[in-house]
Amino acid sequence: MSSYHGKVDSLGLSFFGSMTASISHEIKNALAIINENAGLLGDLVALSEKGRPLDPERLQTISDSIRRRVQGADDIVRRLNRFAHSANQPVVTTGIRDILACTVALSERLATMKGVRLLIAAGEEIEVQTLPFVLENLLWICLKNIFLLAGEGQQVVLGAVREESDVVVTLHCTPEIPVEQLETTVATEGQPLIFFLRMQVRADPHNGRLCLHMPLRFIE
Amino acid sequence: MAVTVLLIDDDREFLDILAERLTIRGMEVTSAASGRAALDLVRAARFNVIVLDLQMPEMDGLQVLERLVALDPAQRIILLTGHATVSRGVHAMKLGAADVLEKPVDIRELVERIKTVASAPRGVGANGQAGQPSGPLQKGRGQGLLQALRGLFKSGR
Numbered sequence: 001m002s003s004y005h006g007k008v009d010s011l012g013l014s015f016f017g018s019m020t021a022s023i024s025h026e027i028k029n030a031l032a033i034i035n036e037n038a039g040l041l042g043d044l045v046a047l048s049e050k051g052r053p054l055d056p057e058r059l060q061t062i063s064d065s066i067r068r069r070v071q072g073a074d075d076i077v078r079r080l081n082r083f084a085h086s087a088n089q090p091v092v093t094t095g096i097r098d099i100l101a102c103t104v105a106l107s108e109r110l111a112t113m114k115g116v117r118l119l120i121a122a123g124e125e126i127e128v129q130t131l132p133f134v135l136e137n138l139l140w141i142c143l144k145n146i147f148l149l150a151g152e153g154q155q156v157v158l159g160a161v162r163e164e165s166d167v168v169v170t171l172h173c174t175p176e177i178p179v180e181q182l183e184t185t186v187a188t189e190g191q192p193l194i195f196f197l198r199m200q201v202r203a204d205p206h207n208g209r210l211c212l213h214m215p216l217r218f219i220e
Numbered sequence: 221m222a223v224t225v226l227l228i229d230d231d232r233e234f235l236d237i238l239a240e241r242l243t244i245r246g247m248e249v250t251s252a253a254s255g256r257a258a259l260d261l262v263r264a265a266r267f268n269v270i271v272l273d274l275q276m277p278e279m280d281g282l283q284v285l286e287r288l289v290a291l292d293p294a295q296r297i298i299l300l301t302g303h304a305t306v307s308r309g310v311h312a313m314k315l316g317a318a319d320v321l322e323k324p325v326d327i328r329e330l331v332e333r334i335k336t337v338a339s340a341p342r343g344v345g346a347n348g349q350a351g352q353p354s355g356p357l358q359k360g361r362g363q364g365l366l367q368a369l370r371g372l373f374k375s376g377r
Contacts, residue, residue, distance in 0.1 A: 021303070024303065025275065025302045025303050028302035028303060028323055028324070029231065029234075029302050029323070031323070031324050032234060032302065032323035032324040032325075033231065033233055033234050033237070034324075035323075035324035035325075036234060036237040036238055036241065036324070037237060039237075039241060039327050040237050040240060040241055043240075043241055043244050047244070065233060112277050113275065113276075113277050113280070114277070115277055115278055152278060
């Protein structure tokens with residue numbers, strides 16, 4: 001069991017690194033826009049000193065852009081903070097859709113880079129007892145491998161349904177994504193996490209889905 | 221004559237503002253919000269310098285760089301990126317980039333680098349070192365490459 005803990009920790013560190021690198025890139029982009037807007041304000045002031053009149057509408061546009069980007073950066077930092085805290089969170093009871101939403105938010109930039117669209121299916125919230133960070137890690141492994149298999153313009157819809165004492169997380173892929181191949185890759189790469197969470201990974205090629213079966217209550 | 225610059229970045233707002241700021245500084249700027257749009261523009265017109273974002277959807281910066289260099293091996297290209305790592309920077313310069321700058325960039329530094337690259341003979345980077353677009357790193361070019369990447373080493377990457 002201890003070797004599994006080591007493998008779970010190792011995968012977790014890799015996951016944490018990938019996510020924080022991606023988030024820091026998003027912050028950098030927001031800072032770059034704020035920097036250019038601030039610079040443009042300086043340029044316009046310098047031009048006004050040479051006789052070009054300042055356009056209040058233009059200044060308002062720049063101010064709005066800075067405010068919007070600061071708000072965006074603040075959202076990114078909140079997401080980072082929530083994610084960072086999830087890494088040392090014990091077993092908790094939480095809504096599965098919250099976990100899906102968090103995973104999608106973390107993965108969105110990388111999905112966009114690959115031209116893949118991520119959606120969450122409508123449905124009722126299901127309370128599960130789990131380790132959110134480990135489950136998000138497994139979902140990330142699924143998405144990462146989908147990004148590798150998917151071409152531009154593909155779509156993945158994440159959802160969850162209750163089946164007796166289990167919850168089944170589904171990743172519904174567009175037909176071009178081979179779910180059997182995905183199952184093999186995820187089962188291999190995510191094996192320590194799957195074991196740790198007492199989950200089962202099954203491809204459902206008929207419906208173009210990858211299904212992750214997990215118990216509603218965490219089993220120590 | 222004004223230096224002609226092609227800016228390539230997927231963030232339209234960033235493109236517009238940077239284009240305006242470079243125009244204020246006397247440059248003639250064209251923008252492209254994707255690698256594909258940029259390649260179309262380069263097929264139709266010649267630019268003194270191309271400023272290219274490293275991370276873009278669809279076709280990332282290194283792919284665009286490769287294709288730009290394939291179209292014109294002497295094309296002068298500056299990479300502008302949110303997170304430049306030494307390894308990616310070295311890779312980019314091996315592919316034919318003349319320089320690598322990290323966002324957020326100081327406009328004075330960017331203008332200076334653009335002018336340096338634009339005034340160098342075609343195929344020579346901001347460091348004054350010439351390079352073929354691909355293949356093994358040439359002897360003598362390594363020093364220039366290290367200069368270009370000094371900022372990245374300083375920031376611990």
